[in-house]
Amino acid sequence: MIGERLQLRYMSWPDIREKIDSGFDTVIISLGAMEQHGLHLPECTDETIGIGLSxxxxxxxxxxxxxxxxxxxxxxHHMVLAGSLSLRPDTFKAVxxxxxxxxxxHGFKKFIFLASHGGNMDTTIxxxxxxxxxxxxxxxxxxxxxxxxxxxxxxIEKESSMPIGSCGGHACAFETSLMLYLAPAYVRMDKAKPGYVGPPTRELVETMFKYGVTGISEIGVLGDPTMATEELGKKFFEAAVEVMYQYILEQTKEE
Structure with a gap:
């Protein structure tokens, strides 16, 4: 896994104390999910991607x-398919x-939230x-x-000459490629099938939140995971990190 040495879960408390005392005043908290990701990806997909991007x-x-x-x-919106878990909004906020x-x-002063699951994003705001x-x-x-x-x-869909909607946002070419890059052992490309293929608009997402994922895709996929590659996963990873990094710099430049 990328960046194990920066993950608090793998560090001893003296190591953490030393980092904080030396100026590591920021903690990145990814807000993930445990839910279905089509026929080819595991329930831990959002957790894995969230940790990798963090x-x-x-x-x-x-x-x-x-x-x-x-x-x-x-x-x-994913509870209709087996294995998904969902917290109540008040419980999520409390956690x-x-x-x-x-x-x-412990002395951290800055908190960066990274929602790796679309259902968490508006609530994070x-x-x-x-x-x-x-x-x-x-x-x-x-x-x-x-x-x-x-x-x-x-x-990136446009730059890579992919059909519009290949990266629909859920178990799609985007998430599948990231998993091929971050944790390929968990990906079953032989099971990958397209779901709903169309532009990942906010309106589409809101429809899914209202009616559930199977109201849009019977297999729980938004996009076309058959287009995924490890190389594309690296491209998505680097692009997402750069966008987030530049945003954080912009927000903190006056400090």
Whole structure:
């Protein structure tokens, strides 16, 4: 796994204390999910991608450590398919707040939330607004919004001459490629099949949230995972990390 040395879960407490004392004042918390990802990807897909992207961002920032991913997330729209888990919104908020409270006690001052699951993204914006009021001496930043993600998918889809909608946002060429890059042993490309293939618009996402994923795709896939490759996964990874890094720099340049 990319960036194990920056993951708090693999560090001893003296190592963590030393990092904080030496200026590592930022913790990246990925907000993932435990849910279905079509016929070819495991339930842990969002967790795996979230940790990978968080480690990539931490490497770029140079003063950040990576929290264990918060799972499960808000996945009610996937509950129709076996194995998915979903927290109630109040429970989800309480868990995230407890993570923040814990890390504040250890001396972290800046919190970067990275929602690796689309169902968490709008809620993450609201959480940050609330936390800025509750924890006024701390900094809260949102690394990846739904609109920012859609822009990345559309750009690379076009650059790679892929059919529009191949990167639909769920178990698609995007997520499958990232998994081939980050954790290929978990990918079953022989099982990969296209689901709904069309532009990953906000309207489409809102329809899925309202009616559930099978209201759009019987197999729970938005996009075409058969287009996925490890090389494309590296391209997506580097693009997403760069977009997030530049956003964080822009938000913190006046400090």
């Amino acid at each position: 480690c990539g961002l931490a490497e770029r920032l140079g003063n950040a450590l990576v929290s264990p991913t918060i799972i499960p997330g808000l996945s009610e 995230v707040e407890d993570y923040v409270q814990s890390y504040l006690r 609201k959480l940050i607004d609330d936390f800025k009021i509750i924890f006024q001496d701390s900094v809260f930043l949102n690394a990846l919004t739904l609109d920012r993600l859609i822009a990345i998918l559309s750009r």
